[in-house]
Amino acid sequence: MADRRDTSVSGSSRRAASSEEEGDSMAGSTYMDTAASMRARASDGGASLGSQDESKPGKDLKPLTRGRLSEQRDLAMISAAIQAHEVITDNKPHFNGHGNIGEDRRYWAENRRQACLWSFVFAMLGLVLAIVENEVRWQTSEAGVAFDTLSEILKGCILATSIVTILLIYKYYEALIQSRRLSGILLQPVVSFSTLKGAGFLAQFLIDVALMIPQPLPGVDIEIRIMNQGLGKKTVYDLDSLMLCIMMCRILYIPRFYGEFLSDLRSDASLAVGRINRVDISESFIMKHLIASSLHMVTLLTVLQITLFAYVLMIFERPTDDGTLRHYANCVWLIIITMTTVGYGDEYPTTFLGRVVVVMAAASAVIMLAITINLVISSLSLTRSECKVLDMVDSIMANKELRNRAAKVMQRWFRSYKACWTLSNLGEKRTVLSVGKKRTDIWCGDFRTSVLSDVGLLQVINSFAEAKASDFRSRIEADIPDIVGMIQAAMENQEKQTDEINNKCEMINSLVAELIEARGG
Numbered sequence: 001m002a003d004r005r006d007t008s009v010s011g012s013s014r015r016a017a018s019s020e021e022e023g024d025s026m027a028g029s030t031y032m033d034t035a036a037s038m039r040a041r042a043s044d045g046g047a048s049l050g051s052q053d054e055s056k057p058g059k060d061l062k063p064l065t066r067g068r069l070s071e072q073r074d075l076a077m078i079s080a081a082i083q084a085h086e087v088i089t090d091n092k093p094h095f096n097g098h099g100n101i102g103e104d105r106r107y108w109a110e111n112r113r114q115a116c117l118w119s120f121v122f123a124m125l126g127l128v129l130a131i132v133e134n135e136v137r138w139q140t141s142e143a144g145v146a147f148d149t150l151s152e153i154l155k156g157c158i159l160a161t162s163i164v165t166i167l168l169i170y171k172y173y174e175a176l177i178q179s180r181r182l183s184g185i186l187l188q189p190v191v192s193f194s195t196l197k198g199a200g201f202l203a204q205f206l207i208d209v210a211l212m213i214p215q216p217l218p219g220v221d222i223e224i225r226i227m228n229q230g231l232g233k234k235t236v237y238d239l240d241s242l243m244l245c246i247m248m249c250r251i252l253y254i255p256r257f258y259g260e261f262l263s264d265l266r267s268d269a270s271l272a273v274g275r276i277n278r279v280d281i282s283e284s285f286i287m288k289h290l291i292a293s294s295l296h297m298v299t300l301l302t303v304l305q306i307t308l309f310a311y312v313l314m315i316f317e318r319p320t321d322d323g324t325l326r327h328y329a330n331c332v333w334l335i336i337i338t339m340t341t342v343g344y345g346d347e348y349p350t351t352f353l354g355r356v357v358v359v360m361a362a363a364s365a366v367i368m369l370a371i372t373i374n375l376v377i378s379s380l381s382l383t384r385s386e387c388k389v390l391d392m393v394d395s396i397m398a399n400k401e402l403r404n405r406a407a408k409v410m411q412r413w414f415r416s417y418k419a420c421w422t423l424s425n426l427g428e429k430r431t432v433l434s435v436g437k438k439r440t441d442i443w444c445g446d447f448r449t450s451v452l453s454d455v456g457l458l459q460v461i462n463s464f465a466e467a468k469a470s471d472f473r474s475r476i477e478a479d480i481p482d483i484v485g486m487i488q489a490a491m492e493n494q495e496k497q498t499d500e501i502n503n504k505c506e507m508i509n510s511l512v513a514e515l516i517e518a519r520g521g
Contacts, residue, residue, distance in 0.1 A: 105182055109268055112175035116260040119168035123212070123250045126161035129154055130216060130244045131311070137240065138318065155218040155240075162212050169208050173201055179268065204282070211249055216240035228352040235319050235351050245312050251304065255283040258290065265289070295375045302339075302368050309361045310335045316353040323350055334358070339365030391474075398471040405464040409457075416454040 133154035140148040174191050180199050181187050188195045196202040222239040259266035265286055274281040290297045310331040317325035324330045324347060334347040338361050349355045382390070 101182055105179065105268055108175045108178045108182070112172055112179070113260050115168050115172035115175060116256060119165050119172060120253050120257040120261075122161045122165040122168065123253055126158050126165065126215065127247050127250050129158045129161065130247050133158065133216060134241060134244050134315070137238070152218050155216045158215050159218065162215055166209060166212055169205070169212075173205055176201060179271075183272075211252065214243045214246035216243050226352060228350075231350065231352070235316075235353075237316075237319060237353075241315050245315060248308050248312065251308070252283065255286040255290070259283070259286040291371055292375075295372070295379060298368065298372055298375060302372075305361070305364055305368070306332065306335050306339065309357055309364075313349065313354055313357045316351050316357060317349055320350055325349060325354070335361050338362050339368075341365065394474060395471075398467070398474055402464070402467050402471050405460070405467050409460050409464050412454075412457045412460045416457050 133151055136154065137148060137151045140151065170191055173196065177187055177191060177195055177199050178189065181189065185199070187198055193202070196205050216239075220239065224237050224239060224242065225234045226237060227234050256266070259281070264270055265281060270281055279285070291301070310328060313335065314325065314328050314331040317323060317331070320326070325334065330347055334349075335358075337344055337347075338358055341362075349358055
């Protein structure tokens with residue numbers, strides 16, 4: 001073990017090696033005890049411990065006693081803590097004595113990232129092919145062609161991409177299950193109904209597969225008539241067009257792709273920390289983080305919404321005989337005008353499904369507008385450090401202005417004094433200036449009253465006094481938050497000390513009471 005640790009932690013100090021050695025021994029024994037206890041308490045597929053979802057702990061547990069339920073939750077917390085410790089150290093042997101947990105974890109993490117990447121790529125490729133197939137089929141139907149070979153080939157390609165995506169989704173959940181097994185949860189090494197339920201991935205897996213089912217199928221050409229309530233007419237749609245509109249929901253894979261491949265939000269360390277704090281780092285968590293922290297992401301989502309809503313609106317409005325919404329540019333214009341709550345009224349949908357799309361665009365625009373306003377306000381608000389910098393800059397500028405006004409006072413005083421000296425012909429010898437041993441007699445007269453009677457000098461002095469008072473107020477206002485914070489911290493510390501003294505007094509009183517009772521007995 002020492003040789004393996006030296007090779008995996010080469011270049012570290014003796015202190016780090018010794019602390020890691022102690023952590024290895026403690027974590028290894030704890031890991032073995034936890035794994036053994038979990039094996040003893042788990043049923044088939046880990047239904048006792050693995051079946052509880054992190055976001056809803058104890059959801060699928062059987063109605064056992066309260067002590068048994070608390071014990072299982074404690075085991076889940078211990079398992080999560082062990083996983084976090086192993087992610088940080090990453091140099092422990094596997095609990096079965098073969099392999100290395102760090103190497104296995106890196107292997108399955110890389111498999112998970114690659115499966116997520118390529119499943120996203122093939123899912124988006126299928127969506128693009130479906131859009132191309134829809135446009136080809138529309139052009140051929142407008143030309144009066146009943147059967148189009150290119151459209152059928154594209155449908156076959158779409159079906160192939162969906163099958164490949166489902167296989168990659170299977171590989172993705174296989175890697176997730178293997179990662180859970182490495183963290184100590186007793187699960188079967190296969191992707192099955194019981195294993196997914198035990199690991200807490202069943203609902204997510206079913207949603208992922210359900211998103212891949214709607215698609216245009218080769219050889220299937222069905223027309224659906226939908227009655228437009230209030231318009232007095234029916235609209236005929238192709239089943240493939242409706243399936244394409246449902247395929248737009250594949251954009252829900254974007255948060256997972258971002259968390260797994262573009263950031264570390266779905267890394268092993270992040271998942272371990274989330275398990276410790278009972279936070280499920282799911283797609284909704286990642287989307288919440290992106291929307292709440294990035295104005296660029298909100299802008300990108302708004303553009304994506306405009307693009308998709310406009311295309312779906314064009315699909316629903318295109319079967320009508322007349323109307324300007326048969327063209328994509330007009331649909332984009334209508335969606336933008338609707339989402340910005342302008343509503344010129346020059347364009348409007350004439351079908352029931354088209355109106356549903358416009359209502360959804362308006363509802364999403366209200367939400368995105370509220371998020372955008374919040375982000376703009378938060379981005380324009382200054383942090384505490386920025387406020388301190390601005391306060392320091394204002395203080396420097398005020399100090400500079402104060403020096404300039406002080407210099408003006410001195411200049412004005414000297415000029416007034418010189419003018420009074422020159423214009424005064426009456427005076428008497430009153431003051432003797434001594435410079436070293438030399439004595440010089442000067443004629444000064446009553447210059448103080450003459451100098452202070454200068455209105456310009458008084459104005460400059462008043463201006464200097466106002467600048468000095470303003471500088472003092474600005475310094476006080478800048479220091480008030482720090483002063484208040486220091487006072488609050490001192491008061492909290494004093495309250496803590498008071499509570500400690502009260503606790504000690506109560507302890508002493510209880511001990512005295514016990515002593516009195518003992519002596520009385």
